[in-house]
Amino acid sequence: MGASPRALRALVLLAGFYLLAFIVVGLFVTVDVVAWTRAPGLAAVKVTVFSALLGFPVLRGVFAFGRTDGDEKAGSPVTEAEQPELWRTVRSLAERSGTRPPDEILLTGDVNAAVSEDARLLGLLPGRRRLHIGMPLLIGLTEQQLRSVIAHELAHYGNADTRLAGITLRGRDSVLRTVAAFQEQEQKRIGKERSKQQRAADKAVRKGKKAKEINTRGAGISYRMMAKPFQAYARCYLRATQSVGRQQELAADRVAARVAGRDATASALREIAVLDAAHDHYMDRYATSGVQAGLLPPRGEVCGGLRHLLADPHRRTALAELRGELPSAEVSPYDSHPPVAERVRMIEALPDDAAATDPARPALTLLRDVERVLVELEGAVLTPEALALERVDWPELTHRAMYALTEEAAEPLRTALAEAGVATGSAAGDLSALLDAADAERLWLIAGHLPKSPEAARATGRAAREFLRPALAAGVTRLTELALVEKGGAYWELSWSATSRLRLPGASAPDPEDIAEAVTVAVRAAVADVPDTAPLRTLATH
Known part of the structure; x- marks a missing residue:
């Protein structure tokens, strides 16, 4: 058409x-x-x-017709003096596409490229043209692939698509x-x-x-x-x-x-x-x-x-x-x-x-x-x-971000400990107090202070324990990780190929996957019906 x-x-x-x-x-x-x-x-x-x-x-x-909501995507304009090769590429593609080149090029943060035109008289008259290029495209594509993306967008100019918009x-x-x-x-x-x-x-x-x-x-x-x-x-x-x-x-x-x-x-x-x-x-x-x-x-x-x-x-x-x-x-x-x-x-x-x-x-x-x-x-x-947030390098960002998330995840259990009157204020101390309570058969009294769903709140006996066990195990796992950081110098390690894992310091330290598995096994033993706190106590001494 x-x-x-x-x-x-x-x-x-x-x-x-x-x-x-x-x-x-x-x-x-x-x-x-x-x-x-x-x-x-x-x-x-x-x-x-x-x-x-x-x-x-x-x-x-x-009567709202013709108004704009300022939804133009934010971008950083690049001039021809600053980026001559990019502009030369765009002009060449515009010529080969049979259309007028854009008047402005803006880099954006999206995985996308787009064109716009400030057309007049409902698109009957041409206007100022802008080409938006997402930085992820520049990072992830080859030059020839990017040329095809830009040529595609410029083709919208040649077909009058931007003016009819x-x-x-x-x-x-x-x-x-x-x-x-x-x-x-x-x-x-x-x-x-x-x-x-x-x-x-x-x-x-x-x-x-x-x-x-x-x-x-x-x-x-x-x-x-x-x-x-x-x-x-x-x-x-x-x-x-x-x-x-x-x-x-x-x-x-x-x-x-x-x-x-x-x-x-x-x-x-x-x-x-x-x-x-x-x-x-x-x-x-x-x-x-x-x-x-x-x-x-x-x-x-x-x-x-x-x-x-x-x-x-x-x-x-x-x-x-x-x-x-x-x-x-x-x-x-x-x-x-x-x-x-x-x-x-x-x-x-x-x-x-x-x-x-x-x-x-x-x-x-x-x-x-x-x-x-x-x-x-x-x-x-x-x-x-x-822009006002603190800037840190990637390893520090990974550790501090994971620490904050782990603290948040451990908060319900630490609140339950405080309500039961056994909190100490430190992660290592709270973990030790929790294990002491487990050995004294008071673990489920503390677990009773954890947040509950309406169904869990109505349950009694073994059913109540089964409702609470996943939340208790998750809280103990997070508390153990905090204790390892606080007492053993552990840290979350940056990985570009997998999720961050907790690592202990030292060249001879166990592999992060082994640490994660050891924590899982020790926590499972600690929150069992007949708790065994020894594995978790041993792990917490690292």
Whole structure:
């Protein structure tokens, strides 16, 4: 579908939303006029107020058209003077793609690349263009793979996709904003009704009466019913516009394959799917692992530390296995992109372009002064609160972050010890006091102070013990780890290939896996029905 038919289609869809909105508002006005001419004054006022409340979400969606919510992704701009090779590559790809190059390039922290354009007159006139390139792509792709990604994005310029987004996206936002406004009002009504019924129930209980069950099924029904036609139109709008979006993606893939090579384009799609999973794991388990303890890795490493994960031999082996397994996502009419597997199959079915196979240079070589760029990127994408956190090197971050998590996990047991009157204040002392209590057959009295589910609270005898045993064992394990750190100088060791493990100091210290197994066995013996505390006491003396 060419640019003109797509523009007409977007305009028709947008006009349909306005037509629906004006019909609804017109009905409200008609009802108000009839009420003021035929009903008593008080009834007319009530009808007018009611119609105004229902009509507000519609008007909100209509007059919000054209507004932006500032959802442009944060990024660090790079000038041509700073990064000439990257700009030279982008300009060359734009020329080969038959389109005007971007006016600005921004690096972002996402595993993604995107283009945007500040088009005017709903996309009829071109505007300032921006190309967004995710730093993880520069870190994880080869230069040729990155060229195919950029060529794909530039193809959206050539197809006028970015300019038509001025109509399509803003129209979609108006429809969805209207639906969201109705839902917001509905939730407010439900909340008020719930509070009202809760107050009545509390009052009944105070009087010794049985409280009625809270039921809010009828609350907000007017807003719920009013939202239905707009929800139906939103589904129609999304199905129509997203289907065009999927066609645009396939067209851009073909341009990328022509400009950067078939094999590079197919392999880039495979690699991005793997890179996305690796980046999520890195951000969750490494980059942000110390936030709870007020820590971040060294400057530039929040975005740049992904390099360590991708370079680890064990991780490389695991990621290589993922490359052969394309994501098998379910196809939905509301998806803006075709499934990756479908895109790869389409590209690999293209004729062999016999593209030159240059040495696979890392895409990161396109940047000068990479460390400075990584630091500047963090300044652009991290919040002021995150930027203010303490920076420490990776080994210290790993240990302090794991220590904070272990302290938090051990807190319920240490609170139970305090409530039982046997806490000492130190982890080693608390562990010793717990083991003494176990030898004195008081372990389950202490365990009784642990947090319980309603079902566990009702249980008695052996059943109560079985409910409490997992939480008790987990707490003792964490307390043992803290004691080993406090008394034995143990520390959590950084590993890019596996989860952090507790290690004892010294060249002859046991392997971390052996320590973990020994702790598990000793804790299991200590919390048995007939506790044996000797293994745990021996372990705690290291």
